[in-house]
Amino acid sequence: MTFATQRLRKSPLVLAVAAAAMTASSLASAQADSDIEARLAELEQRIVAAEQRAAAAERRAEKAEREMAREQADDSRPVGQDIASRLAKVERHANGEEGFSFNAYARSGLLIGEDGKSTEGGPYLTPAGSQGGAVGRLGNEPDTYAEAILNYKMRFDNGAKAKYTTMIADGVTTSNDWTAGESSLNVRQVYAEFSDLPSFTGAFEDAKIWAGKRFDRDNFDIHWLDSDFIFLAGTGGGIYDMQLADNWTSNLSVYGRSFTDFPVDSMSPAGEETDSTDSLILTSNNYFGNWQWMVSGINATDNDERSTSSSLDAADNGVHTMVAYHGDDFFGLNDGNFKAAVMHGQGLGAATKTIGSNGNLTEDATATRLGLYGTTYLAPGWRVAPAILAETSEDRYVEGDQYDWATFNVRLAHELTENFEMQYEGSYQWMDISPEGYGGNNAVEGDYTKLTIAPTFKPEVGGFWKRPEIRLFASWSDWDEALNDYSADDAFGSAGFTGDEWAFGVQSEIWF
Numbered sequence: 001m002t003f004a005t006q007r008l009r010k011s012p013l014v015l016a017v018a019a020a021a022m023t024a025s026s027l028a029s030a031q032a033d034s035d036i037e038a039r040l041a042e043l044e045q046r047i048v049a050a051e052q053r054a055a056a057a058e059r060r061a062e063k064a065e066r067e068m069a070r071e072q073a074d075d076s077r078p079v080g081q082d083i084a085s086r087l088a089k090v091e092r093h094a095n096g097e098e099g100f101s102f103n104a105y106a107r108s109g110l111l112i113g114e115d116g117k118s119t120e121g122g123p124y125l126t127p128a129g130s131q132g133g134a135v136g137r138l139g140n141e142p143d144t145y146a147e148a149i150l151n152y153k154m155r156f157d158n159g160a161k162a163k164y165t166t167m168i169a170d171g172v173t174t175s176n177d178w179t180a181g182e183s184s185l186n187v188r189q190v191y192a193e194f195s196d197l198p199s200f201t202g203a204f205e206d207a208k209i210w211a212g213k214r215f216d217r218d219n220f221d222i223h224w225l226d227s228d229f230i231f232l233a234g235t236g237g238g239i240y241d242m243q244l245a246d247n248w249t250s251n252l253s254v255y256g257r258s259f260t261d262f263p264v265d266s267m268s269p270a271g272e273e274t275d276s277t278d279s280l281i282l283t284s285n286n287y288f289g290n291w292q293w294m295v296s297g298i299n300a301t302d303n304d305e306r307s308t309s310s311s312l313d314a315a316d317n318g319v320h321t322m323v324a325y326h327g328d329d330f331f332g333l334n335d336g337n338f339k340a341a342v343m344h345g346q347g348l349g350a351a352t353k354t355i356g357s358n359g360n361l362t363e364d365a366t367a368t369r370l371g372l373y374g375t376t377y378l379a380p381g382w383r384v385a386p387a388i389l390a391e392t393s394e395d396r397y398v399e400g401d402q403y404d405w406a407t408f409n410v411r412l413a414h415e416l417t418e419n420f421e422m423q424y425e426g427s428y429q430w431m432d433i434s435p436e437g438y439g440g441n442n443a444v445e446g447d448y449t450k451l452t453i454a455p456t457f458k459p460e461v462g463g464f465w466k467r468p469e470i471r472l473f474a475s476w477s478d479w480d481e482a483l484n485d486y487s488a489d490d491a492f493g494s495a496g497f498t499g500d501e502w503a504f505g506v507q508s509e510i511w512f
Helices: 003-010 012-075 079-094 127-131 481-485
Strands: 099-113 144-155 161-172 186-195 208-215 220-222 227-230 233-245 248-263 274-288 291-299 317-327 337-347 366-379 382-394 402-415 420-434 444-457 469-479 501-511
Touching (some): 227 317, 444 481
Antiparallel strands (some): 099 144, 099 501, 186 208, 248 274, 317 337, 337 366
């Protein structure tokens, strides 16, 4: 080692540099140790988190295995069959056998008189209308009416089916957009129905049972008159489609309706002058091929205590029967269809259309009604639907009263394009009514006539049952002047509405 080298080593500058180098080296070493410790700690945290995720996955796998084992034990079927069952469930949803569905009926439009104001209208505007005497509805409806039907269908693994239905309806005559003050919003149906029950055998193998508030499934009507042949409805229960013989199916039902707040002859213990009762309707509805025979017994306990203006007591029971034929051609003359029915009732059964609905009928009341309609094509693009509805009744509300009426209606349509047709309707009604002062009404006799022309647009023409459609229309109606004297409260008693009337408007109608 030279002298120069020794001097450099002893130099303060050299010593300072060496010290700084040693300090830096120590700091670097300490920093490296710290980084290694941090990385080790982070690695440990990751390993713990991974172990936790693995444990959770193992628990889920064990749970899934237990559930699968339990399902297989409960169903006694392998996993492959379970998958097939689920696929079948999806298919049932797709074809409408299971799941939610929505149905609707609605009509809405303007009916404007020749004076530019709303005018009287409706299928029941004549004096006979109060007893169900309807006339043609085309170009004769001033209301907005809508029904919304909500259904939910279920099908179970044993093959059983269930259906739940709620129907909400409302009707108003105002043209305003907000009609809460005039609304008659109502839940018209709420019921459950079961079918394909495995424990039902023999005559009940294909039977359906139901309970709740509903329209009877087998009601049918004359659409052109907005009138049912028969309307059985209320709250109760029943069974459909009992197979009693090879060519005989039968339905059995009990419906309840309410007669409320009717005047009675004497004061009740509570000091009230009104009473109430239930109208109970037991019905057997039988089908023999195209033939239908329906018989109903009606009872309304204590309804005979109702105060009446007649020497006759109000009825507390009654009977009703109907014989109908559902044809699959146009009266044997052409392709198409027809329906015909004769109804007769006594006492509470004298409400021949709406069974058990009228508590004002007397114990001697009798009524007989005839209904008939058919549809067919007269020629390519031309279709026709004639209809007849008539009734005779006596002693309905007071001794000696009589209500006789008959309606003849024909709807004609000419299909001009696949989206446009011309519709025409002619309606005639004759009536001879002797109320014997009941309700303050007067005896009248006469006839009513209506003619309507309605250019109609549709997404697709073809048959009377295709909807929706939008119609423009012009209607002319006339009636005997004597009919204006029947009542001051009906349409014909309205000021300025006396006959030879024109009405114009637009209307939509839909159902699905």
